Amino acid sequence: MRGEFIVMSMAAKGINDAGAGPKLRRFLRIARKHGAVSVSDVKSVMHAVFTDIGAVESVLRDLRRARLGLSVTVTGLVAPIHRACCRSEVAEEPHTVAHSLGVWGNRRRLPSETVLSVMTMCGHSLVSVPLVEQAVASVRAGVCSPRAAAVKLAEPCVCGIFNVDRAARLIARLARSGKRR
Amino acid sequence: MVQISKSKCVCCHRCALFCPVAAIRSGRDGASWIDEAICVECGVCVRNGCLSGAIRRRRSPWPRSVRALFSDPVTKHRSTGVPGRGTAESKTNDVTNRIQPGQVGLNVELGRPGVGTSFHQVQQVTRRMAKAGAGFEEQNPLTHLMSDRRRGVFPRELWPERVLSVVVEASLPLEELAGVLKELRAVERKIGTVFSVSVYCRWADRRRMLALVDRRRLLPQAKVNVGLGRARRQR
Numbered sequence: 001m002r003g004e005f006i007v008m009s010m011a012a013k014g015i016n017d018a019g020a021g022p023k024l025r026r027f028l029r030i031a032r033k034h035g036a037v038s039v040s041d042v043k044s045v046m047h048a049v050f051t052d053i054g055a056v057e058s059v060l061r062d063l064r065r066a067r068l069g070l071s072v073t074v075t076g077l078v079a080p081i082h083r084a085c086c087r088s089e090v091a092e093e094p095h096t097v098a099h100s101l102g103v104w105g106n107r108r109r110l111p112s113e114t115v116l117s118v119m120t121m122c123g124h125s126l127v128s129v130p131l132v133e134q135a136v137a138s139v140r141a142g143v144c145s146p147r148a149a150a151v152k153l154a155e156p157c158v159c160g161i162f163n164v165d166r167a168a169r170l171i172a173r174l175a176r177s178g179k180r181r
Numbered sequence: 182m183v184q185i186s187k188s189k190c191v192c193c194h195r196c197a198l199f200c201p202v203a204a205i206r207s208g209r210d211g212a213s214w215i216d217e218a219i220c221v222e223c224g225v226c227v228r229n230g231c232l233s234g235a236i237r238r239r240r241s242p243w244p245r246s247v248r249a250l251f252s253d254p255v256t257k258h259r260s261t262g263v264p265g266r267g268t269a270e271s272k273t274n275d276v277t278n279r280i281q282p283g284q285v286g287l288n289v290e291l292g293r294p295g296v297g298t299s300f301h302q303v304q305q306v307t308r309r310m311a312k313a314g315a316g317f318e319e320q321n322p323l324t325h326l327m328s329d330r331r332r333g334v335f336p337r338e339l340w341p342e343r344v345l346s347v348v349v350e351a352s353l354p355l356e357e358l359a360g361v362l363k364e365l366r367a368v369e370r371k372i373g374t375v376f377s378v379s380v381y382c383r384w385a386d387r388r389r390m391l392a393l394v395d396r397r398r399l400l401p402q403a404k405v406n407v408g409l410g411r412a413r414r415q416r
Contacts, residue, residue, distance in 0.1 A: 096408075
């Protein structure tokens, strides 16, 4: 997770969503300008994935100057995000923070941690375990590259938040670990 | 309801690879078929799983209609009148101020990752949360399906319906968080599915909130609303 930051922008329904379209498009232009590895738009929620906190800082600085008025949330490690927030002069303190307490319940039903780390990149759980396993097997057999396998895995993810770069790295690692066994 | 046309199926079983809940089987004739009891109608097989156009979807009647509503992100919640699986939670709190200083928001997402859940299992969680004093979020579609919001109970006809995941949203005073988490720990030993728990609050309350949770469960990453949102009066 150290190398992944998701910047998300959205309007609040009934409060500031009127006329939000052009502002959201402006958000995407700013995200692309600073090298987002993927961007997407689902139901008027914009996502941009970055692999560098420096780029996130630049995005926040430009968003502050643009005064769009839309909510912006950054997902990733808290300390670098807090620093980026301060350095970009968005605020000394962010507004709200959400922490995950992980997965509870019948964890025996879950696949291995590495497979999980690939499939959970789709926030709606639309990437299946067999699809991840097949992607790893294809790379291991030399049928396709890790990147090509990751692109195929991203297909079911309708919100486009699936990080192809990180998935390719994880698939390559899974394929290598299988060869050693 | 999602079905595979036997006459169009070319027996490649690509659809089974894409199914997130392993609901697609192959028959003796080699053709694929969908186990309707397990299918959550997420639409992945319809969109990505078939190159020969053999998979078709028809709108399911109530109560089965909740499957697509909660499992397919591109489906709108017309039956509940609330879009999406939940609210924007912490993501627009700088504008909505739904969670005030001294309060904590609690989200429990059942069925994810990749296991799925039934409404009976959802009720196992919501009853415990209600017992510990959590108030369910008005703008969440799940809350609208409850027959008794005070007790966290759903209509009996919904209990067998399976979905890919649902998000239970609640808010409560910070000091009551420990009690609700204790109830969730009790239910996690009995429930047949998985659920993800997340908590959120104003940045200034972060230390107080983190003091109430089990640090061993805390994941390093978080969602930080940086506070750029501004409310404006709308017609």
